[in-house]
Amino acid sequence: MENEKHHIVPYRLYLFVLVALLALTFLSIAITEIDLGSLTVAGALVLASIKAYLVLKYFMHLKYDKPYIVSMVVFVFAIFIVTVIVTFLDYLYR
Amino acid sequence: MNSTSVANEANYLKYRGKYKGLLGWIFSTDHKRIGLLYLYSMATMFSVGLLLGLAMKLELLAPGKTIMEAQTYNATFTVHGVIMIFMVVVPGLPAVFGNFLLPIMIGAKDVAFPKLNLLSWWFYVAGVFLVLSAILFGPGTPDTGWTFYAPYSFKTGTNLLPAIFGAFILGFSSILTGLNFLVTIHRLRCPGLKWTKLPLFVWTLYGTAWIQLLATPVVGITLVLVALERIFGVGVFDPALGGDPILYQHLFWIYSHPAVYIMILPAMGAISEIIPTFAQKHIFGYKAIIASTMAIAFVGYLVWGHHMFTAGMSGTAQYYFSLLTFLVAIPSAIKVFNWISTMYKGSINVQTPFLWAASFIFVFMIGGLSGLVLGALAANIYVHDTAFVVAHFHYIVFGGTGFAFFAAIHYWFPKIFGRMYDKTWANTGWLLFFIGFVTLYSPMFYLGMMGMPRRYYDYLQEFHGGNILSTIGSWVLVTGFVIVIVNLVRSVRKGPKAEMNPWHGKTLEWTVPSPPPLENFDEIPVIEENDGPYNY
Numbered sequence: 244m245e246n247e248k249h250h251i252v253p254y255r256l257y258l259f260v261l262v263a264l265l266a267l268t269f270l271s272i273a274i275t276e277i278d279l280g281s282l283t284v285a286g287a288l289v290l291a292s293i294k295a296y297l298v299l300k301y302f303m304h305l306k307y308d309k310p311y312i313v314s315m316v317v318f319v320f321a322i323f324i325v326t327v328i329v330t331f332l333d334y335l336y337r
Numbered sequence: 338m339n340s341t342s343v344a345n346e347a348n349y350l351k352y353r354g355k356y357k358g359l360l361g362w363i364f365s366t367d368h369k370r371i372g373l374l375y376l377y378s379m380a381t382m383f384s385v386g387l388l389l390g391l392a393m394k395l396e397l398l399a400p401g402k403t404i405m406e407a408q409t410y411n412a413t414f415t416v417h418g419v420i421m422i423f424m425v426v427v428p429g430l431p432a433v434f435g436n437f438l439l440p441i442m443i444g445a446k447d448v449a450f451p452k453l454n455l456l457s458w459w460f461y462v463a464g465v466f467l468v469l470s471a472i473l474f475g476p477g478t479p480d481t482g483w484t485f486y487a488p489y490s491f492k493t494g495t496n497l498l499p500a501i502f503g504a505f506i507l508g509f510s511s512i513l514t515g516l517n518f519l520v521t522i523h524r525l526r527c528p529g530l531k532w533t534k535l536p537l538f539v540w541t542l543y544g545t546a547w548i549q550l551l552a553t554p555v556v557g558i559t560l561v562l563v564a565l566e567r568i569f570g571v572g573v574f575d576p577a578l579g580g581d582p583i584l585y586q587h588l589f590w591i592y593s594h595p596a597v598y599i600m601i602l603p604a605m606g607a608i609s610e611i612i613p614t615f616a617q618k619h620i621f622g623y624k625a626i627i628a629s630t631m632a633i634a635f636v637g638y639l640v641w642g643h644h645m646f647t648a649g650m651s652g653t654a655q656y657y658f659s660l661l662t663f664l665v666a667i668p669s670a671i672k673v674f675n676w677i678s679t680m681y682k683g684s685i686n687v688q689t690p691f692l693w694a695a696s697f698i699f700v701f702m703i704g705g706l707s708g709l710v711l712g713a714l715a716a717n718i719y720v721h722d723t724a725f726v727v728a729h730f731h732y733i734v735f736g737g738t739g740f741a742f743f744a745a746i747h748y749w750f751p752k753i754f755g756r757m758y759d760k761t762w763a764n765t766g767w768l769l770f771f772i773g774f775v776t777l778y779s780p781m782f783y784l785g786m787m788g789m790p791r792r793y794y795d796y797l798q799e800f801h802g803g804n805i806l807s808t809i810g811s812w813v814l815v816t817g818f819v820i821v822i823v824n825l826v827r828s829v830r831k832g833p834k835a836e837m838n839p840w841h842g843k844t845l846e847w848t849v850p851s852p853p854p855l856e857n858f859d860e861i862p863v864i865e866e867n868d869g870p871y872n873y
Binding site: 319322325326329330332333334335336337 | 551583587591638639642650651652653654657
């Protein structure tokens with residue numbers, strides 16, 4: 244384990260991601276001013292997903308990890324999405 | 338002499354570290370000591386849960402009030418369920434045998450995060466005390482059942498909040514153990530130990546760890562929502578405030594159905610170790626068992642709705658959940674066929690662990706096949722919330738996890754303590770336990786089909802005969818349990834010294850002394866191309 248390479252990320256990139264996260268946070272507040280009807284929740288979730296993607300990829304170093312670690316995270320999200328879809332088999336057809 | 342061999346001069350039971358006595362145990366980061374901490378804690382809680390179960394059966398000996406009022410009965414089945422599920426069968430085999438054996442089985446000195454491992458046990462203890470405080474203090478013992486169903490869970494005047502927080506903390510313990518095991522299996526396998534050479538117990542711990550990690554947070558958040566509902570009335574589940582109580586059931590079972598597989602997968606793993614050892618034969622269908630383990634872990638994640646067939650779900654969802662419930666039976670059946678095929682033409686050595694393992698297959702099959710009755714939509718509506726469900730559940734969870742746990746403790750006891758137990762008493766205990774188990778739960782299938790509802794302290798006169806038989810079964814079961822426990826406890830100190838490999842097993846734990854040294858191996862083993870966990 245000691246011999247593994249550790250990727251060093253420049254501060255500039257972290258700063259850029261931080262600014263992007265802050266901007267998306269303000270955007271998720273601003274979007275509530277617009278009446279999107281039934282898409283309000285979807286809009287908030289899309290923005291939250293983009294933020295989660297940025298955190299995972301850069302802050303949690305997924306971009307520099309081995310493919311099998313990435314595949315595990317993808318698998319977890321796939322399970323999450325399937326679970327939500329299955330739950331909505333009840334709500335959409337009730 | 339390097340530090341490893343100095344540490345390995347004493348076995349883990351005698352090694353003196355920074356602390357002595359009790360402190361040397363509760364602050365130890367040694368995976369073997371942590372495994373035993375779990376064993377003693379869980380055995381204590383199991384005894385409490387067993388006494389509550391015994392009290393419930395005594396109440397049902399005759400119609401009407403026998404020894405307790407209706408409210409006390411409600412509290413008794415709630416506490417029995419919370420203790421048995423969250424404190425015994427969910428930590429279950431991974432916490433005890435996973436902790437003790439996983440690093441040894443993969444040729445490692447410890448788990449990946451030893452301090453986190455100790456923290457898991459401390460979370461477990463904290464959770465236990467929180468739940469016990471809900472019972473002993475406050476306005477009354479919780480009476481919701483172990484499922485904490487909404488909306489009653491935020492309407493009841495009993496002391497529910499500490500119980501909810503207790504279950505929440507116990508969940509943390511489970512998540513940390515799962516995370517630790519995942520990293521350990523990925524990162525600490527000894528040289529040459531490829532995935533296709535892992536013992537099946539390790540594979541089942543791996544599948545279980547994924548479920549622990551992914552499903553447990555769901556119930557954690559759900560219980561927090563119930564707490565918020567009780568304290569602030571936020572209205573997520575309360576229909577009076579526009580909430581949806583069925584959403585609670587979805588969220589609860591998204592965890593609690595996979596939790597059944599947290600309980601049963603490591604049990605299947607232990608059985609997959611025991612049967613080849615006592616048949617002295619290579620396990621039949623090694624890769625099929627691995628595939629079925631991962632299939633159960635995956636499909637088991639998507640079948641939670643079969644607990645809710647009468648809750649008011651959409652018909653589309655009901656069809657879907659029923660179909661997938663039938664599918665999950667396939668990988669379970671694959672395992673049963675593999676175990677039986679392993680025994681076929683083997684040199685079977687009928688010892689106590691084998692008796693427990695063989696009876697596991699028997700009761701697990703009855704539990705599994707009765708599960709298909711419950712998975713069928715029309716039949717489910719007929720027997721929903723009856724004693725039939727209680728019988729099925731106990732055949733699977735108590736008969737499955739419980740029997741496998743006793744099989745495992747009798748199998749690995751000589752390795753863990755370096756002593757052997759009295760085999761005659763052990764077999765006598767098993768026989769009484771098995772007879773008691775079948776007598777206790779089988780009549781409940783019949784009672785349920787005849788319409789006796791569960792969770793009532795009273796019943797119609799026509800159900801009296803079945804209940805008498807069931808209560809007598811509980812007495813026989815407890816007699817067997819006492820014999821088993823007294824025999825094991827006595828043997829820890831007074832049993833004859835055990836050999837290093839008394840059963841002639843082939844997995845790595847049988848290559849180290851009994852009890853194992855502190856850091857398991859003087860030198861990390863290397864697995865050669867022709868080595869394998871079942872190469873008899």
